[in-house]
Amino acid sequence: MPTPSPSALPGRRGQAARNDGAILDAAREVFLADPKAPIAAVAERAGVGISALYRRYPGKEDLLRKICHDGLRRYIAEAETALAEPDPTTALRGFLERVVVADVHSLTINLAGTFAPTPEMDADAMRAAELSTELFERARPVLREGIVVDDLTLVLDGCAAVRMPTPDRTREIRLRYVEVLFTGLTTDPARPLPGPPPEARELSWRWHDT
Amino acid sequence: MPTPSPSALPGRRGQAARNDGAILDAAREVFLADPKAPIAAVAERAGVGISALYRRYPGKEDLLRKICHDGLRRYIAEAETALAEPDPTTALRGFLERVVVADVHSLTINLAGTFAPTPEMDADAMRAAELSTELFERARPVLREGIVVDDLTLVLDGCAAVRMPTPDRTREIRLRYVEVLFTGLTTDPARPLPGPPPEARELSWRWHDT
DNA sequence: TCAGAACGGAACGCTTCGTTCCGCTGTGGG
DNA sequence: CCCACAGCGGAACGAAGCGTTCCGTTCTGA
Numbered sequence: 001m002p003t004p005s006p007s008a009l010p011g012r013r014g015q016a017a018r019n020d021g022a023i024l025d026a027a028r029e030v031f032l033a034d035p036k037a038p039i040a041a042v043a044e045r046a047g048v049g050i051s052a053l054y055r056r057y058p059g060k061e062d063l064l065r066k067i068c069h070d071g072l073r074r075y076i077a078e079a080e081t082a083l084a085e086p087d088p089t090t091a092l093r094g095f096l097e098r099v100v101v102a103d104v105h106s107l108t109i110n111l112a113g114t115f116a117p118t119p120e121m122d123a124d125a126m127r128a129a130e131l132s133t134e135l136f137e138r139a140r141p142v143l144r145e146g147i148v149v150d151d152l153t154l155v156l157d158g159c160a161a162v163r164m165p166t167p168d169r170t171r172e173i174r175l176r177y178v179e180v181l182f183t184g185l186t187t188d189p190a191r192p193l194p195g196p197p198p199e200a201r202e203l204s205w206r207w208h209d210t
Numbered sequence: 211m212p213t214p215s216p217s218a219l220p221g222r223r224g225q226a227a228r229n230d231g232a233i234l235d236a237a238r239e240v241f242l243a244d245p246k247a248p249i250a251a252v253a254e255r256a257g258v259g260i261s262a263l264y265r266r267y268p269g270k271e272d273l274l275r276k277i278c279h280d281g282l283r284r285y286i287a288e289a290e291t292a293l294a295e296p297d298p299t300t301a302l303r304g305f306l307e308r309v310v311v312a313d314v315h316s317l318t319i320n321l322a323g324t325f326a327p328t329p330e331m332d333a334d335a336m337r338a339a340e341l342s343t344e345l346f347e348r349a350r351p352v353l354r355e356g357i358v359v360d361d362l363t364l365v366l367d368g369c370a371a372v373r374m375p376t377p378d379r380t381r382e383i384r385l386r387y388v389e390v391l392f393t394g395l396t397t398d399p400a401r402p403l404p405g406p407p408p409e410a411r412e413l414s415w416r417w418h419d420t
Numbered sequence: 421t422c423a424g425a426a427c428g429g430a431a432c433g434c435t436t437c438g439t440t441c442c443g444c445t446g447t448g449g450g
Numbered sequence: 451c452c453c454a455c456a457g458c459g460g461a462a463c464g465a466a467g468c469g470t471t472c473c474g475t476t477c478t479g480a
Contacts, residue, residue: 016426036467038375050470051426144393152385154372154474161371164408165415172405177364179404183354184394193478194389195382198374205375223447226457248437259459260439270438 023053027067032103035110039063052103061115068115071107072124075099077155081130088138093182094136099156100174106160112206129200146193153203154183232256233263237277245320249273252401257340262406270347271325278325281317282334285309303392305345306365310384315366322416339410352396363413365391 026046030037039060043050057063082095099105117125136149159177164170236256240247249270253260268271292305309315327335346359369387374380 013425014463019257019426039470041396043428051427051429054470055426071432080460144390147390150393151386151390154383155390157371157373158368158387161367163367163416164412169412173364173408176361176403176405176407177368178355180357180361180365180394181391182394183397183399184392187393189393191389193386195386197386198383202374202379204375223456229457249439250437253459259457261458264439267456346438401452 018179019046019048019052020056023048023056024067024070024122027063028107031064031067031111032106035114063119064111064115065118065121068111069118069121069124070105071102072121072128073106073186074102075104075108076124076128078104078130079135083131089142089186090134092135092139093178096152096155096159096178096182097175099173100159100178103160105156108161109206117207129204144185144188146197147185150195150198150203151185151199154198155185226322229256229258230266233258233266234280237273238317241277243273252328265346272323273329275331276319277322278317278321279331279334279370280390281312281314282331282338284312285318286338286341288312288314289338289345292345293341297353298345299418302345303388304348304363306369306388306392307327307385309366310369310388312380313370316370319367319370319416327417352397354398356401356407358407359394360408360410360413361395364408365395367377 007153023042023046027042030042030045034041039053040050042063053063056064071135078095078098081098082091085091085094103136114181132152133149136152155178158181162170162174162177164173233252233256233311237252237352240252244251244404249263250260253263256262263273267276288305288308291308292301295301322351344363346353346362365388367392369384371385372380372384374383
């Protein structure tokens with residue numbers, strides 16, 4: 001964020017600025033593939049030494065937090081983008097697709113519990129919940145009866161679980177999956193939905209170590 | 211399987227027979243909650259010492275294999291049960307529901323790669339694939355155009371990813387999820403399914419260490 | 421020219437975990 | 451009525467993995 005210039009300035013400073021980005025990219029990829037990956041794997045993928053990591057972050061947990069918080073912000077941004085779309089159905093579908101493609105939810109799920117959330121993250125999480133709810137409420141008329149906001153979380157959980165040999169293929173298949181799920185959400189057969197719907201309380205348990 | 215009597219015979223022999231079952235149950239629960247759980251956690255949950263485990267299985271991998279193979283056999287049994295059902299739609303839906311409730315797929319997914327499959331397991335896996343295919347082909351007329359057998363695996367992947375604070379609640383929510391997915395699979399909107407469908411080759415990669 | 425920012429990577433110490441081992445106990449066949 | 455031993459509990463061991471620190475090196479920008 002406070003990086004003066006993205007990447008193009010020369011010399012040692014430029015190298016350092018480029019490393020900033022490389023480390024974050026590497027961390028996202030590595031921790032997405034394996035949430036328990038060693039920090040050395042991140043350094044290797046970024047093409048830097050371990051000390052380049054520790055120069056920027058006091059410890060592993062801080063890096064994890066950063067990655068996760070960035071994901072949360074991305075989620076919020078996508079929700080805001082979706083709310084600018086006039087048609088509620090298109091808005092919700094597009095939102096789900098973009099969140100799935102950005103792989104934001106995988107981060108949230110896999111990294112939950114591995115670090116202590118900051119108050120700022122709690123605030124952002126609350127905002128994310130508000131935006132999701134608004135998106136959901138707008139689309140409610142086209143949704144199957146009985147579906148609740150927190151069902152969206154489960155849908156994203158399910159999509160995040162789909163894994164293919166390559167990241168590109170994973171994206172393709174997840175979009176296919178979103179299509180099936182969205183059809184399921186927006187089609188109302190006679191049959192009622194089974195079981196009590198999920199509640200927010202049941203979904204936040206991941207954040208507190210068992 | 212070759213256990214002479216389930217649990218009711220007295221004395222040391224009976225205790226041992228009861229431990230057999232307790233260890234398997236504990237292993238299923240523990241490895242379901244955390245595939246990388248230490249073997250000591252299994253012993254503790256079963257209420258036995260570590261040596262009681264090593265008396266029965268040469269090593270951790272063997273226990274993992276056993277649990278997973280049992281799950282695969284359960285899968286086959288459920289598929290055969292489903293094939294006895296005359297109505298193809300009911301058969302497929304019931305099959306998915308039962309596999310999800312039995313949590314068989316979670317085992318397969320989470321434990322894949324942690325042990326070397328035996329030839330017998332390979333054979334059973336092939337048989338499972340055949341049965342799934344037959345179940346799928348029978349139901350094809352009611353399925354959305356473009357859906358393929360291997361999409362079923364993805365559906366099960368997604369359901370297995372849903373986690374709730376308690377096992378009971380997890381089952382309930384997963385069934386809700388199956389309902390939504392099944393509706394998505396059996397409803398055919400005008401829109402075509404995106405992306406190339408999954409292939410078997412893409413789904414078996416989990417079994418070979420990366 | 422040179423102080424020091426930035427870095428690479430070896431080394432350290434700690435934790436975790438699979439496996440082994442030893443000593444104890446209850447039992448069932450003789 | 452015994453006692454050999456199946457069955458077991460859990461401490462102990464050794465290996466492996468990982469987060470973090472530390473030291474030597476390089477290159478820059480004032």
